[in-house]
Amino acid sequence: MHDTHHHSHPTTLYSGKHLALVAEGHWEYAARTVAKAAVGIVAVTPDRNIILVEQYRIPVGRRVIEIPAGLVGDLPEVADEPLLVAAQRELLEETGYESDEWTHLVEMYSSAGLTNESVTLYLAANVRKTGTGGGDESESIVVHEVPLAEADAWIANRLEQGDGADFKLLAALHLVAQRLQ
Numbered sequence: 001m002h003d004t005h006h007h008s009h010p011t012t013l014y015s016g017k018h019l020a021l022v023a024e025g026h027w028e029y030a031a032r033t034v035a036k037a038a039v040g041i042v043a044v045t046p047d048r049n050i051i052l053v054e055q056y057r058i059p060v061g062r063r064v065i066e067i068p069a070g071l072v073g074d075l076p077e078v079a080d081e082p083l084l085v086a087a088q089r090e091l092l093e094e095t096g097y098e099s100d101e102w103t104h105l106v107e108m109y110s111s112a113g114l115t116n117e118s119v120t121l122y123l124a125a126n127v128r129k130t131g132t133g134g135g136d137e138s139e140s141i142v143v144h145e146v147p148l149a150e151a152d153a154w155i156a157n158r159l160e161q162g163d164g165a166d167f168k169l170l171a172a173l174h175l176v177a178q179r180l181q
Contacts, residue, residue: 030115035071038117039087042105042172043068043097043124050151050176051095051127054142057164064164065144065155067172068094069119087122095143096133099124105175110168121171123179148176 010024020031043051050067057064070090073079078086084102092098105121133143146154151173155165 029113030117032071032115032117035074037072037083038069038110038119039072039083039090040067040069040119040121040168040172041087041091041124042121042176043091043095043099043127044148044176044180045128045145046126048148048180049145050148050172051091051097052144052146052151052169053094054144054163055140060164062162062164064166065158065169066166067121067168069166069168070094083120084122087120087124091124091127092131092133094133094141096129096131097124097127098130099127101125103179106171108171119168121168121175123176148173148180 008025010022012020013023013028014021015033018032018034020033022029022031041051045051052065053068054063054065056062068091070086070093072083072086073081078089081089084104088098088102101124103123103125105123107118107120109115110117110119134141144154155169159165
């Protein structure tokens with residue numbers, strides 16, 4: 001069902017280096033000012049381990065378990081890169097893994113009440129470790145290789161320890177289960 005109510009024009013209330021706070025009608029939301037989109041990677045090894053990353057996230061004040069992910073076109077030298085190229089770059093930068101087998105899975109919104117950001121998920125099958133990972137100099141990323149069969153329990157254990165988790169994890173595990181039966 002298509003929403004028929006009339007949209008007022010968006011007004012920027014505040015604009016920072018990376019984010020703007022936008023008002024549209026009675027709603028306020030965050031919009032990225034530089035990056036054009038986001039990608040997430042469901043990376044699976046030949047022996048059915050999923051590659052997860054862990055990093056401290058300032059907004060929530062704790063370490064968060066996530067799938068490898070990143071922004072598209074967030075730096076001048078990659079301003080026009082395709083989504084898949086961004087996904088391949090982020091996987092290698094964050095984890096040190098590469099794949100020759102990429103599949104587009106889905107595009108969804110990360111938090112549609114909060115931001116207009118969409119995230120496109122890709123499956124990277126049969127990944128192999130070719131680099132060190134750890135992210136760029138502004139990131140401090142810990143890489144985990146977790147057996148798919150144990151992933152739910154592993155994540156639950158991390159939550160019990162007080163770490164955070166990103167919802168995209170659950171989407172990743174659901175999508176990979178559908179494909180690797």
